[in-house]
Amino acid sequence: ASQAAPVEARADVVIAIRTEDQIAAAIVVEVQRNVDSDKFFKWPLYVAALRARLKCPVMLLVLTSEATVARWARGAIVTGHPGWDFTPIVIDYSDVARVPEDQAVAPPELALLYARADPTLAHALRAISAISQVDSVDLRTLYSSFLVRGLSSTL
Secondary structure, eight states, rough: OOOSSOOOOOOOEEEEOOOSSSSSEEEEEEESSSOOHHHHHHHHHHHHHHHHTTTTTTEEEEOSOOOHHHHHHSOOOEESSTTTTOEEEEEEEESSOOOOOTSSSHHHHHHHHHHSSSOOOOHHHHHHHHHHTTTTTHHHHHHHHHHHHTTTTTT
């Protein structure tokens, strides 16, 4: 199985979970906006390659805002090796806990998530308030864009 040119595999984000002296586990995070059948071949590669490199358990987490994409991504990936069907962990907006509209949410990232998962005017206003408290202009711009894209067709 040698290759003259290695296959390039780039995950969206990799999170390493560390103890004091080593990496205990890792999570490959993939943001999936649409169905892409090639991912069923790439995702097991991401996990296996990172597991070999870090020598620790590795999980795949797929994040999506689309229910149809979530249903597709939750399907088992049959690798062909006995006993090694690969099933991604998938989170979509329907998995996000609903927070009462009058409950304060301190971190802007949570306020944004709640506003996108449950697009009500109260959640949008709470997210705008949280965004306005962010010191970084670049982050405020990014968060505002994320909020507007998600809410422009729902409010």
